[in-house]
Amino acid sequence: MKCSQTRAVQTHIITYPHLNFHKTLFGGQLMAWLDETAGISAVRMSRAAIVTASVDHLDFLAPLKDRHSVCIDAYVSGVGIRSMEIFAKVIGEDLLSGERYLAGTCFMTFVVPKGAALPDKIEPETKEEQFICSGYEARKLARQEKRQESVDLANNIDLEMPWN
Template sequence: MMHAKHPRESLIVNTDQVMINDLNNYNTLFGGVLMKKLDNNATLSARRHARVKECVTASTDSIDFLYPITQSDSVCVESFVSYTGSKSMEIFCKVIAEDMMTGERRMAATAFLTFVALDEHKKPLPVPGILPETEEETFLYESGKERAEQRHVRRMQSKELNNIIALEKPWEKGAVTS
């Protein structure tokens, strides 16, 4: 059996400046730019935890944008494995914006992503469990089972929806064929 790991063993911290081309028409960071940063960080946390060459994003469970990030801010993404199933890993990400002029720091976003570790044949691998140490890690770990159950329900609903989603080209809907 695999030994469990502490969340700090999968911790990835990445800080960047906000560039003008990262901004939307409100002069705040594009959500998609932040989503890419989150996925990159979370991938590294998953790979560090599982110690494998390849981990894939199974889902982006939630991203809560809490505070806008502007060009005068730096953006720091911290991620770590917060909960595991037998073959999946929940990665918690927090985004801290820091005003580079004043030093004020604020929680800009939080996110949960789920990853699966793959072997050389692209098959899911078992992953180590989690041994939380801090109050934050313990809270995330103890609430992780409920989030995993919610993901399972949502995945079943997505599969059900997938069975009825139309694949026709929108411009060909209702076209009469002879």
């Protein structure tokens, strides 16, 4: 399957009620939109019910200002046995001047239920897709190491409430 076949694009105008105290897009709102858009890409790849496993890396590169638009462009950038990585770029636009800027990048992992099958590979076509997909194996290895750290952390968390 080609990256372009998994592509999902979502565009929003930034206005109240999505603003923070700085009159820029609230980061939590952007994260919700990223999850939604990336989830569509994951379902296009799997044609199965998916679950967000992790937000692996999210970089906020520039603030998205009031009355600008935000465009989220997501596609599958790597495939495992039951998991897939989705890359998303966040593009801001000053709607009055037409100036566009890269506001963020994100890698997320989604999983399919046991028994669901994923295509064996993803085919990048553009220069950007080739660059992003070429780093999949290294990012996958880093995710696996981070996952073990998270398991170790969870095994050492006290669930008792201090006020009890």
